[in-house]
Amino acid sequence: AQKVTQAQTEISVVEKEDVTLDCVYETRDTTYYLFWYKQPPSGELVFLIRRNSFDEQNEISGRYSWNFQKSTSSFNFTITASQVVDSAVYFCALSESGGFKTIFGAGTRLFVKA
């Protein structure tokens, strides 16, 4: 069965600190897709990244970076030099190839204080 675990319920950091959000997943499929979404206080989830199971290269986009490790079934998200605007709930999600369903983790609420 598919499962996504985000063990950190809430994280609080001070502006300019680096922060890593953890995501651990379970699946029996060899082909699958992992996602991160951001939900700011306005409520609308915003897509950040999609990664398929055959691409283990880490990715960097500005202050955001993602570390995908199949050996530990993890897809962690790091924000470098955090800013107040990064305050949001972040969701990690998993989809299996050929399916319609996406399984979401419980989310991690990030507070960035000025």
Next chain:
Amino acid sequence: DVKVTQSSRYLVKRTGEKVFLECVQDMDHENMFWYRQDPGLGLRLIYFSYDVKMKEKGDIPEGYSVSREKKERFSLILESASTNQTSMYLCASSYPVGVHEQFFGPGTRLTVL
């Protein structure tokens, strides 16, 4: 820009009422989804639709039904609202082929009294 809109941001209903939540997308997406979001539980899939008049149950369909008469519109219906259906409801859409990210609406916070 993909746009997914939901009919209401906030809704207050009474127990036993029939409730309609509407979702419209403007990107010609085949796939549309309804989720509910509760603290500590993340997003849970209620129903999804992969074409007009087609629907599939998600993980928590009990107490809900859906309607998709037009490609751009996907409605969630609470036949007889109950207090345990108080939640945030999120609609999403996505491209049909392969596995793609979903585009979400702003959500409807429903309170059932």
